[in-house]
Amino acid sequence: MNTLFGEKKAEAKKIVFTSVEQYPEAPISLGTTLSNFTGDWRTFIPVVNEEKCVKCYICWKFCPEPAIYIKPDGYVAVDYDYCKGCGICANECPTNAITMEKEEK
């Protein structure tokens, strides 16, 4: 199961190639999303209410990014570096434990 990527994210930095030999033969990318945060455009963010959460992990399965991870205590949390605020998790949650709230920036 997914765990928090905090440490990995802190380590990640953009790879800079300085000569053509360093490039891979085909255009593939390794872990670029670690340094490339894709959650900058949203207006609403999902907020998880642990009192209502029944640990069914439907949100975790449905998240298209995937920005939802499972914490060691079994509850879900959202990685806001990658969450685009699509609201699918809130829509699918059977106990309405996830609500979409306007993000304050």
Next chain:
Amino acid sequence: MEYKPIRKVVSGNYAAAYAVKHARVQVVAAYPITPQTSIIEKIAEFIANGEVENLQYVPVESEHSAMAATIGASATGARAFTATSAQGLALMHEMLHWASGARLPIVMVDVNRAMAPPWSVWDDQTDSLAQRDTGWMQFYAENNQEVYDGVLMAFKIAETVNVPAMVVESAFILSHTYDVVEMIPQELVDEFLPLRKPLYDLADFEREPFSVGALATPADYYEFRYKLAKAHEEAKEVIRKVGQEFGERFGRDYSQMIETYRTEDADFVFMGMGSLMGTVKQAVDLLREEGYKVGAAKVRWFRPFPKEELYELARNVDGIAVLDRNYSFGMEGILFTEAKGALYNTDAKPLMKNYIVGLGGRDFTVNDVRKIAENMKAIIEKGELDVEVEWYHLKR
């Protein structure tokens, strides 16, 4: 194991299908289009009869999807194949760039067919040549045997340099005409063409995850293009080596990217691609008896373009008649442009004239070659061209 060929009387399309079977292709995704249809019908028949193991056929709803599915299959490490013609190839155009850009060694047979309108199902090279800049290698087959050999070699070459390759045959002239083809026993094909080792294996779950064909900003895109350009340059050497190996193993040598026929002492040569060069070779034999010192130069590989071999040929002749079964509107025959361009910065300056022949399946015969020879002889004696581009068959 001693090489004893299996002789079968097959059409060009069946020759392609047998080559796919013998190459142990794992995925075929294709959409039927005349005159390609019998290739994929035959492959479907192999599967229905249980004659092939581990071959998945993906029926798709268009050629764009056919190439997309083939790309997906190839990215996972499978040996993948598809086939098409004319409008189908044009519909694939966008995905062709994805295949070469992601460096996937897909092999495709294109059955050369004229582009519509006017609607036509007959032979014309403009469909495949319009895909010139997609980063695919292109092999033009003269006869059914070369279709079979071409597919087998194309897999080996493509998988060595990780660049996709097109094997091109003529509509009906080859695709539906039966001829004896010497096929290679399966064990020997396996020796020649071992299982594919992918550059990056998507199905390798042990390695770090990665994404294919990801975004590159202006800071990186340029270098990936250079890598593909370099792969095409390296492919020339691989093509010659694989062609030579094929000759040593199976008796048919493909080490020349331009096959020269009786050119050693020729005053002028006919240059062209595909099935019409069979007619030209026949004509060269007859013209030699009549006292013409002529030869034929068949361009086997159009991409990568064999500049070096063209130079060797061009510096030893007074004239080259370029026979183009294709046309680039607003310019001239496509091979003509390429050949002239390749020689511009060299000291080889033969008189070069472009004959547009056989478009849309118009018959091109030995007699036509003779008439072109008479014209070439006259302009070489005079030392100047009458016209640069001649629409040879035009009803006047």
